[in-house]
Amino acid sequence: MNKPATGRQGASLYKSAHESIIGRDALSGYGVKVEHLSTLIITMRKIPMKSPNNNGEKPVDRRRFLKYAGAGAAVLMLPFELRMALASGTSPGKDSVLVVIDVQNCFLPGGSLPVSEGDQIIPIINMLGKKFENVIFTQDWHTPGHASFASSHEGKSPFDTIELPYGKQMLWPDHCVQGTKDAQLADGLDISHAQLIIRKGYHDEVDSYSTFVEADGTTKTGLTGYLKERGLRNIFVCGLATDFCVSWSAQHAASEGFTVSVIEDACKGIDLDGSLAGAWQAMKDAGVERITSNDIS
Numbered sequence: 001m002n003k004p005a006t007g008r009q010g011a012s013l014y015k016s017a018h019e020s021i022i023g024r025d026a027l028s029g030y031g032v033k034v035e036h037l038s039t040l041i042i043t044m045r046k047i048p049m050k051s052p053n054n055n056g057e058k059p060v061d062r063r064r065f066l067k068y069a070g071a072g073a074a075v076l077m078l079p080f081e082l083r084m085a086l087a088s089g090t091s092p093g094k095d096s097v098l099v100v101i102d103v104q105n106c107f108l109p110g111g112s113l114p115v116s117e118g119d120q121i122i123p124i125i126n127m128l129g130k131k132f133e134n135v136i137f138t139q140d141w142h143t144p145g146h147a148s149f150a151s152s153h154e155g156k157s158p159f160d161t162i163e164l165p166y167g168k169q170m171l172w173p174d175h176c177v178q179g180t181k182d183a184q185l186a187d188g189l190d191i192s193h194a195q196l197i198i199r200k201g202y203h204d205e206v207d208s209y210s211t212f213v214e215a216d217g218t219t220k221t222g223l224t225g226y227l228k229e230r231g232l233r234n235i236f237v238c239g240l241a242t243d244f245c246v247s248w249s250a251q252h253a254a255s256e257g258f259t260v261s262v263i264e265d266a267c268k269g270i271d272l273d274g275s276l277a278g279a280w281q282a283m284k285d286a287g288v289e290r291i292t293s294n295d296i297s
Contacts, residue, residue: 103118115268122188124238124266131296139199140208144174149175209248236263246269261290
């Protein structure tokens with residue numbers, strides 16, 4: 001039997017190691033018992049530095065250096081195979097799923113509601129798709145004259161806000177209308193083994209940023225049940241746009257008890273009046289991890 005880790009350094013390490021890096025079960029085999037694990041590898045890659053001194057050098061913050069050195073020492077105490085798992089980053093298992101949010105023609109340059117540089121994430125998503133056994137696509141799928149379209153409200157313009165029965169609604173240009181080329185998944189996507197395309201926003205009178213529940217907070221898409229029935233509990237989210245459909249989907253997934261990570265470089269945002277920074281903060285508050293494609297092996 002492996003000896004359990006002890007001491008402050010071990011405790012610090014285990015509290016900062018994320019479940020998605022090597023898995024709660026793998027760590028528990030070495031005597032680790034923690035309620036929540038956060039990303040170790042990302043933390044250890046970036047030891048904070050103070051401002052440059054007069055020689056232009058960056059002295060290390062002593063307190064923080066000792067903190068990270070302690071974590072490094074604790075890593076050395078682990079068995080070889082566990083150290084290798086930590087060093088290699090997240091390796092998606094059978095209970096992991098890549099959820100690709102709304103990578104549709106309408107949100108790409110030249111579309112009806114383009115996200116700047118939205119097309120640039122497609123090669124990254126294709127690369128990620130090869131690392132996941134389970135992949136799901138989502139689609140905005142609006143009816144003509146949808147309540148979220150500015151054209152449906154006399155005197156209103158895109159990006160105005162109105163009150164609908166479920167609360168405040170931002171108005172958008174007509175986009176992702178059912179059956180149009182604008183609503184189709186982007187031609188460049190190349191993940192043929194994806195198992196599900198789930199559509200949202202197809203009820204006339206309610207919008208749906210989240211791919212789990214519509215904007216009224218009660219109308220479900222059925223994705224939660226699908227994931228739970230298949231035993232998919234680790235969700236990795238990417239796509240468009242970071243500050244709307246990606247963020248809302250990630251937060252709702254976390255509220256349903258899933259372990260959720262958003263892959264930052266596989267997303268692009270709109271950023272209306274600080275909405276991007278607000279979205280990242282909201283996701284952090286919901287317990288969503290912020291990672292990059294390099295963290296997935």
